[in-house]
Amino acid sequence: MSAQVLERASVAQVWTWLEQVPDPEIPVISVVDLGIVRDVAWVDGACVITITPTYSGCPAMTVIRDDIERVLAAQGVGHVSVQTRLAPAWTTDWMSARGKASLSGYGIAPPAQQVIDISGISRRASPALVVACPHCGSRHTRLVSQFGSTACKALYRCGDCKEPFDYFKAH
Protein backbone atom coordinates (compact mmCIF):
# COMPACT_ATOMS: atom_id res chain seq x y z
CA MET A 1 0.00 0.00 0.00
CA SER A 2 1.28 3.36 -0.98
CA ALA A 3 1.24 6.21 1.50
CA GLN A 4 0.41 8.46 -1.43
CA VAL A 5 -3.08 7.05 -1.61
CA LEU A 6 -5.22 9.18 0.67
CA GLU A 7 -8.50 7.93 1.83
CA ARG A 8 -11.12 10.08 0.23
CA ALA A 9 -14.17 11.18 2.17
CA SER A 10 -17.44 10.18 0.56
CA VAL A 11 -19.61 12.85 -1.00
CA ALA A 12 -22.27 12.09 1.65
CA GLN A 13 -19.68 12.68 4.38
CA VAL A 14 -18.68 16.02 2.85
CA TRP A 15 -22.35 17.12 2.85
CA THR A 16 -22.48 16.34 6.58
CA TRP A 17 -19.39 18.49 7.22
CA LEU A 18 -20.88 21.34 5.18
CA GLU A 19 -23.77 21.42 7.65
CA GLN A 20 -21.24 22.92 10.07
CA VAL A 21 -20.73 25.95 7.82
CA PRO A 22 -23.06 28.78 8.92
CA ASP A 23 -24.52 31.39 6.61
CA PRO A 24 -22.57 34.59 7.47
CA GLU A 25 -25.71 36.73 7.51
CA ILE A 26 -27.96 34.33 9.43
CA PRO A 27 -25.58 32.23 11.56
CA VAL A 28 -28.35 29.96 12.90
CA ILE A 29 -28.76 28.41 9.46
CA SER A 30 -26.13 26.35 7.65
CA VAL A 31 -25.24 26.82 4.00
CA VAL A 32 -26.79 23.38 3.40
CA ASP A 33 -30.13 24.27 5.05
CA LEU A 34 -30.12 27.60 3.23
CA GLY A 35 -30.03 25.56 0.03
CA ILE A 36 -27.09 27.33 -1.58
CA VAL A 37 -24.86 24.23 -1.80
CA ARG A 38 -25.90 22.75 -5.13
CA ASP A 39 -23.33 20.06 -5.71
CA VAL A 40 -20.43 18.19 -4.14
CA ALA A 41 -18.11 16.16 -6.35
CA TRP A 42 -14.58 14.87 -6.53
CA VAL A 43 -12.80 16.08 -9.65
CA ASP A 44 -9.15 15.15 -10.26
CA GLY A 45 -8.41 14.82 -6.55
CA ALA A 46 -10.09 18.07 -5.58
CA CYS A 47 -13.34 18.33 -3.68
CA VAL A 48 -15.46 20.67 -5.78
CA ILE A 49 -18.28 22.47 -3.96
CA THR A 50 -20.77 24.31 -6.16
CA ILE A 51 -22.58 27.24 -4.55
CA THR A 52 -25.46 29.35 -5.86
CA PRO A 53 -25.51 32.63 -3.90
CA THR A 54 -28.87 33.85 -2.56
CA TYR A 55 -28.62 36.83 -4.89
CA SER A 56 -25.95 37.80 -7.38
CA GLY A 57 -23.16 39.90 -6.02
CA CYS A 58 -23.72 38.52 -2.56
CA PRO A 59 -20.81 39.97 -0.53
CA ALA A 60 -20.93 36.99 1.80
CA MET A 61 -19.55 34.65 -0.87
CA THR A 62 -15.91 35.28 0.11
CA VAL A 63 -16.71 34.49 3.73
CA ILE A 64 -18.64 31.36 2.73
CA ARG A 65 -15.75 30.17 0.56
CA ASP A 66 -13.24 30.69 3.38
CA ASP A 67 -15.50 28.96 5.91
CA ILE A 68 -16.01 25.93 3.65
CA GLU A 69 -12.26 25.60 3.06
CA ARG A 70 -11.57 25.91 6.79
CA VAL A 71 -14.20 23.35 7.86
CA LEU A 72 -13.12 20.80 5.24
CA ALA A 73 -9.41 21.36 5.95
CA ALA A 74 -10.11 20.50 9.59
CA GLN A 75 -11.45 17.15 8.32
CA GLY A 76 -8.32 16.55 6.27
CA VAL A 77 -9.73 17.65 2.93
CA GLY A 78 -6.93 19.84 1.64
CA HIS A 79 -7.87 20.31 -1.98
CA VAL A 80 -11.12 22.21 -2.02
CA SER A 81 -12.45 24.20 -4.93
CA VAL A 82 -15.50 26.36 -4.30
CA GLN A 83 -17.26 27.28 -7.51
CA THR A 84 -20.15 29.64 -8.09
CA ARG A 85 -23.12 28.79 -10.24
CA LEU A 86 -25.52 31.67 -10.96
CA ALA A 87 -28.13 29.83 -13.04
CA PRO A 88 -30.67 28.65 -12.21
CA ALA A 89 -31.03 31.38 -9.61
CA TRP A 90 -31.39 30.43 -5.99
CA THR A 91 -34.94 30.34 -4.72
CA THR A 92 -36.26 30.27 -1.17
CA ASP A 93 -37.91 26.96 -2.14
CA TRP A 94 -34.44 25.39 -1.85
CA MET A 95 -34.34 26.24 1.85
CA SER A 96 -34.89 23.13 3.97
CA ALA A 97 -37.75 22.78 6.47
CA ARG A 98 -35.12 22.75 9.23
CA GLY A 99 -33.67 25.98 7.82
CA LYS A 100 -37.05 27.70 7.80
CA ALA A 101 -37.69 26.58 11.38
CA SER A 102 -34.31 28.01 12.42
CA LEU A 103 -35.23 31.37 10.90
CA SER A 104 -38.36 31.60 13.08
CA GLY A 105 -36.28 30.85 16.16
CA TYR A 106 -33.95 33.67 15.12
CA GLY A 107 -36.82 36.18 14.88
CA ILE A 108 -37.04 36.19 11.09
CA ALA A 109 -40.29 35.17 9.42
CA PRO A 110 -39.44 32.37 6.95
CA PRO A 111 -40.43 32.73 3.29
CA ALA A 112 -44.03 31.85 2.59
CA GLN A 113 -44.75 29.06 0.16
CA GLN A 114 -44.96 30.48 -3.31
CA VAL A 115 -48.28 30.34 -5.07
CA ILE A 116 -48.09 27.89 -7.94
CA ASP A 117 -50.57 28.35 -10.76
CA ILE A 118 -51.95 25.44 -12.76
CA SER A 119 -49.36 25.86 -15.51
CA GLY A 120 -46.70 25.24 -12.86
CA ILE A 121 -45.14 28.68 -13.20
CA SER A 122 -44.67 30.35 -9.85
CA ARG A 123 -46.07 33.82 -9.50
CA ARG A 124 -44.75 36.66 -7.41
CA ALA A 125 -45.99 36.64 -3.86
CA SER A 126 -49.16 38.65 -3.59
CA PRO A 127 -48.88 42.09 -1.93
CA ALA A 128 -51.59 40.91 0.45
CA LEU A 129 -49.35 38.08 1.63
CA VAL A 130 -49.93 37.31 5.29
CA VAL A 131 -46.69 36.92 7.21
CA ALA A 132 -46.92 35.49 10.71
CA CYS A 133 -45.00 37.28 13.45
CA PRO A 134 -41.97 35.15 14.46
CA HIS A 135 -42.18 36.52 18.03
CA CYS A 136 -45.81 35.87 18.97
CA GLY A 137 -47.28 34.02 15.97
CA SER A 138 -49.85 36.73 15.26
CA ARG A 139 -50.98 37.08 11.66
CA HIS A 140 -51.93 40.68 12.32
CA THR A 141 -48.76 42.10 10.77
CA ARG A 142 -48.04 44.99 8.45
CA LEU A 143 -45.37 45.59 5.81
CA VAL A 144 -43.24 48.59 6.81
CA SER A 145 -40.61 48.52 4.07
CA GLN A 146 -39.77 46.24 1.14
CA PHE A 147 -36.19 46.32 2.39
CA GLY A 148 -35.21 45.13 5.84
CA SER A 149 -31.69 44.64 7.20
CA THR A 150 -30.63 43.29 3.78
CA ALA A 151 -32.12 43.51 0.31
CA CYS A 152 -33.50 39.97 0.50
CA LYS A 153 -35.60 40.75 3.56
CA ALA A 154 -38.61 43.01 4.06
CA LEU A 155 -39.35 44.85 7.27
CA TYR A 156 -42.63 44.09 9.01
CA ARG A 157 -44.20 45.15 12.27
CA CYS A 158 -46.51 43.05 14.37
CA GLY A 159 -49.85 44.65 15.27
CA ASP A 160 -50.16 42.63 18.46
CA CYS A 161 -46.76 42.50 20.16
CA LYS A 162 -45.66 45.67 18.28
CA GLU A 163 -42.25 44.16 17.53
CA PRO A 164 -40.61 44.85 14.18
CA PHE A 165 -39.20 41.82 12.37
CA ASP A 166 -37.53 40.81 9.14
CA TYR A 167 -39.39 38.68 6.63
CA PHE A 168 -37.17 36.57 4.37
CA LYS A 169 -38.80 37.34 1.03
CA ALA A 170 -39.72 34.39 -1.15
CA HIS A 171 -38.11 34.69 -4.54
Ligand SMILES: [Zn+2]
Ligand atom coordinates in the same frame (compact mmCIF):
# COMPACT_ATOMS: atom_id res chain seq x y z
ZN1 LIG B 1 -45.92 39.63 17.35
